[in-house]
Amino acid sequence: xxxxxxxxxxxxxxxxxxxxxxxxxxxxxxxxxxxxxxxxxxxxxxxxxxxxxxxxxxxxxxxxxxxxxxxxxxxxxxxxxxxxxxxxxxxxxxxxxxxxxxxxxxxxxxxxxxxxxxxxxxxxxxxxxxxxxxxxxxxxxxxxxxxxxxxxxxxxxxxxxxxxxxxxxxxxxxxxxxxxxxxxxxxxxxxxxxxxxxxxxxxxxxxxxxxxxxxxxxxxxxxxxxxxxxxxxxxxxxxxxxxxxxxxxxxxxxxxxxxxxxxxxxxxxxxxxxxxxxxxxxxxxxxxxxxxxxxxxxxxxxxxxxxxxxxxxxxxxxxxxxxxxxxxxxxxxxxxxxxxxxxxxxxxxxxxxxxxxxxxxx
Amino acid sequence: xxxxxxxxxxxxxxxxxxxxxxxxxxxxxxxxxxxxxxxxxxxxxxxxxxxxxxxxxxxxxxxxxxxxxxxxxxxxxxxxxxxxxxxxxxxxxxxxxxxxxxxxxxxxxxxxxxxxxxxxxxxxxxxxxxxxxxxxxxxxxxxxxxxxxxxxxxxxxxx
Numbered sequence: 001x002x003x004x005x006x007x008x009x010x011x012x013x014x015x016x017x018x019x020x021x022x023x024x025x026x027x028x029x030x031x032x033x034x035x036x037x038x039x040x041x042x043x044x045x046x047x048x049x050x051x052x053x054x055x056x057x058x059x060x061x062x063x064x065x066x067x068x069x070x071x072x073x074x075x076x077x078x079x080x081x082x083x084x085x086x087x088x089x090x091x092x093x094x095x096x097x098x099x100x101x102x103x104x105x106x107x108x109x110x111x112x113x114x115x116x117x118x119x120x121x122x123x124x125x126x127x128x129x130x131x132x133x134x135x136x137x138x139x140x141x142x143x144x145x146x147x148x149x150x151x152x153x154x155x156x157x158x159x160x161x162x163x164x165x166x167x168x169x170x171x172x173x174x175x176x177x178x179x180x181x182x183x184x185x186x187x188x189x190x191x192x193x194x195x196x197x198x199x200x201x202x203x204x205x206x207x208x209x210x211x212x213x214x215x216x217x218x219x220x221x222x223x224x225x226x227x228x229x230x231x232x233x234x235x236x237x238x239x240x241x242x243x244x245x246x247x248x249x250x251x252x253x254x255x256x257x258x259x260x261x262x263x264x265x266x267x268x269x270x271x272x273x274x275x276x277x278x279x280x281x282x283x284x285x286x287x288x289x290x291x292x293x294x295x296x297x298x299x300x301x302x303x304x305x306x307x308x309x310x311x312x313x314x315x316x317x318x319x320x321x322x323x324x325x326x327x328x329x330x331x332x333x334x335x336x337x338x339x340x341x342x343x344x345x346x347x348x349x350x351x352x353x354x355x356x357x358x359x360x361x362x
Numbered sequence: 363x364x365x366x367x368x369x370x371x372x373x374x375x376x377x378x379x380x381x382x383x384x385x386x387x388x389x390x391x392x393x394x395x396x397x398x399x400x401x402x403x404x405x406x407x408x409x410x411x412x413x414x415x416x417x418x419x420x421x422x423x424x425x426x427x428x429x430x431x432x433x434x435x436x437x438x439x440x441x442x443x444x445x446x447x448x449x450x451x452x453x454x455x456x457x458x459x460x461x462x463x464x465x466x467x468x469x470x471x472x473x474x475x476x477x478x479x480x481x482x483x484x485x486x487x488x489x490x491x492x493x494x495x496x497x498x499x500x501x502x503x504x505x506x507x508x509x510x511x512x513x514x515x516x517x518x519x520x521x
Binding site: 321 | 373380387397399
């Protein structure tokens with residue numbers, strides 16, 4: 001069996017030709033879609049469960065606590081127990097709620113993240129779809145989750161839900177700009193919007209090192225604004241517990257609530273993996289130009305491990321933000337975006353374009 | 363120009379203060395020794411409580427089974443809940459004088475709010491707090507305790 005943990009292209013090719021030999025092209029496509037769908041669903045479950053556990057542990061350590069430690073070794077099975085509990089919780093029917101939209105909203109949130117994860121390169125050849133406008137596609141698709149949030153708030157017939165949803169809308173509309181501009185800075189440097197090309201271009205150094213100061217500023221801005229985009233950290237106005245009980249998912253219970261909860265963590269994962277791919281080289285090992293021996297040692301570590309490590313680093317940064325900073329007021333939130341992040345970002349794009357024009361980057 | 367400098371200064375100072383906050387939480391995260399949570403039922407053997415912890419009122423006795431309680435009843439008067447009851451008796455000392463000493467110092471743990479008024483106001487420092495906190499019993503009568511040990515004497519020099 002052709003299998004190589006350093007390059008999945010041969011494996012996927014092998015599966016593809018095997019299916020083509022067995023059935024017609026139409027059914028091949030359907031089967032491949034199904035396989036990828038099931039794999040991503042499994043991945044979702046694992047990532048969601050693990051991230052909830054990681055968040056609770058990180059939060060606990062930052063607050064001088066222990067976190068979950070009763071269920072299983074180091075509390076590892078805590079989230080599984082929580083999931084089983086959530087599956088048994090009654091799905092409460094809300095009087096005067098818009099039933100159709102109320103039931104639809106969690107799926108929209110999940111589907112938006114599902115579409116975004118398809119374009120993310122996990123390792124060489126381990127990517128569901130390699131669009132030539134991958135970056136644009138991910139930005140466009142990941143902002144669709146807010147429709148689900150708005151629908152949830154609107155259809156719940158609850159003032160807290162509605163206020164939370166509206167806040168989330170205002171927040172995502174403004175911070176989407178910063179996310180886009182921060183990525184455009186790197187797209188200028190890479191000269192491509194295709195994820196595989198972007199990763200390949202970082203073979204001799206990650207963009208955060210290649211692009212001098214502008215790339216670093218763009219990374220910081222991307223971290224900040226993507227934290228806001230996922231409704232997390234100091235920007236969790238949409239579900240501000242102290243003001244809005246639970247914000248847009250106040251009325252949801254059981255597995256529908258779990259969908260929102262899962263989507264929050266999956267969105268964090270997606271945003272972190274975009275940051276890892278665009279700024280930190282994706283699955284590309286850490287290379288220093290000229291040091292052949294060092295580069296060979298780094299090549300020995302499988303790309304998937306590199307990818308997971310970088311993503312985990314970015315996720316840890318986002319958790320660190322969340323458990324350090326106090327929540328922003330809505331006016332502070334908009335001031336931060338429109339008066340600070342956006343102007344700095346625009347100047348940053350100009351500087352980056354100038355650097356690329358002059359050929360000053362590595 | 364001045365406004366631009368102020369703008370940049372705001373940005374730098376803002377980031378600096380955020381980094382300061384992250385330094386605090388980060389230092390906690392990377393030093394697990396700062397964790398204060400106790401895994402209580404597991405570490406029961408070597409659990410160390412704090413000096414100021416108010417477990418229950420006790421009357422310390424020395425090795426000769428002597429305590430400092432003169433039976434004055436100030437603790438009983440000061441107790442807001444009527445938790446303490448001092449039962450005294452009168453004895454005849456060797457030189458033929460009548461003297462009031464303590465017979466029983468009754469302490470009802472079930473009624474105590476651990477306000478420490480008795481410990482603070484005791485003129486001869488006869489009472490103290492122990493660090494025992496596992497008070498659960500199966501019978502309410504067990505919560506009524508006699509603090510002076512049977513056969514104990516007043517410590518010499520305490521009057």
